[in-house]
Structures are given as structure tokens and as C-alpha cells.
Amino acid sequence: MPKHFDPNAYGPAVVRILAGLPLSPIGPGSPREELRANLESLDLTAACKAGMWLRCDFLNESHEISQELHSVEGSFWHTIMHRREPDAFNSKYWWRKVGAHPVIDSLVQEAPALGYEYTNQADFVDFCEKYRDTGSEQEELAKRVQQLEWELLFDHCFQQSKSG
Numbered sequence: 001m002p003k004h005f006d007p008n009a010y011g012p013a014v015v016r017i018l019a020g021l022p023l024s025p026i027g028p029g030s031p032r033e034e035l036r037a038n039l040e041s042l043d044l045t046a047a048c049k050a051g052m053w054l055r056c057d058f059l060n061e062s063h064e065i066s067q068e069l070h071s072v073e074g075s076f077w078h079t080i081m082h083r084r085e086p087d088a089f090n091s092k093y094w095w096r097k098v099g100a101h102p103v104i105d106s107l108v109q110e111a112p113a114l115g116y117e118y119t120n121q122a123d124f125v126d127f128c129e130k131y132r133d134t135g136s137e138q139e140e141l142a143k144r145v146q147q148l149e150w151e152l153l154f155d156h157c158f159q160q161s162k163s164g
Helices: 012-018 033-040 046-055 059-069 072-084 088-098 102-114 121-131 137-163
Strands: none
Touching: 012 033, 012 046, 033 046, 046 059, 046 072, 046 137, 059 072, 072 088, 072 121, 072 137, 088 121, 102 137, 121 137
16 A cells, blocks of 8 residues: 555544455445444545545445535546446546546556556456456455555545645
């Protein structure tokens, strides 16, 4: 995972939520209802909240937030959520809205260390589609790449909130 990702940098509320969470599925998963109250009380920007809800498998809540952001980061969270639904067509549509982004550059650089050659967003959507619910090593790889993507995007959004 990225060397820069340290949950402690985001505050104790984020640490409490992320502590012990397994990798998210590349499908929709089941919302972690035990974390709802903690998620509702987060004092973060909307972009970070979209990511936190998504990380805890609350796709609908994440979707509501991300589609109201009207920003590249909102589109980025939106595309991940649609990939997980799964709705590959809609995910690829939102990837086109994201366009070039520093998180994608980081994925291209960092994903090979996990064993995945990240070339572009559409290919990763297809990779997830192919291996979702297979129980295969490739599905686990997709989960690890997705986790890297989440960490990079969450950190990006958090850093933007500090500088803006």
C-alpha cells in the first residue's frame, strides 16, 4: 500500500472506522451497519465522506454524495461506486468524465508492486468484471489494487481539503 497512507493522519474518527476492515469486495458488498453512526458523525469534506461511505460498502450513500460534488474527485468516487455495483458501462462513462488525474498516475506507478500492470481505467473495470466472485488469485489482486486506488484517492481528497 502507499507509503504515505497513514490512517492516523486523518484523525481518530477515521482510524476507528478503518481499524480492522478487510479489503473491500470488487462487487457491492454488504453495508457495515455497525459503522453507520461513526460515518454519519464524520467531520470531513464531502469528497472524503464519499470515500469513507464507499469503503464501508454503503454504495447508495457514497453515490448520493459523489454525484452532488460536481468535481473531478466526485466523478472519481462515482466511477468506483459504479464499478462495484457492478455497472461497468456506467463506470466507464464516469471514467471519461474524470480524465487525467494524479491518482491515476500514481496507480500506474504503484500497482506493479502489487502484481498488476495498471494501464488505464477501462482495463481495470474489465479486470474486475472478469474476476468478480471467482474466489481466484486475480480477484484478490483486484481487491488489493482497488484498495490502493481508494487510499490514493482518499489521501488526495484529504490533502486538497487541507490546502483549500
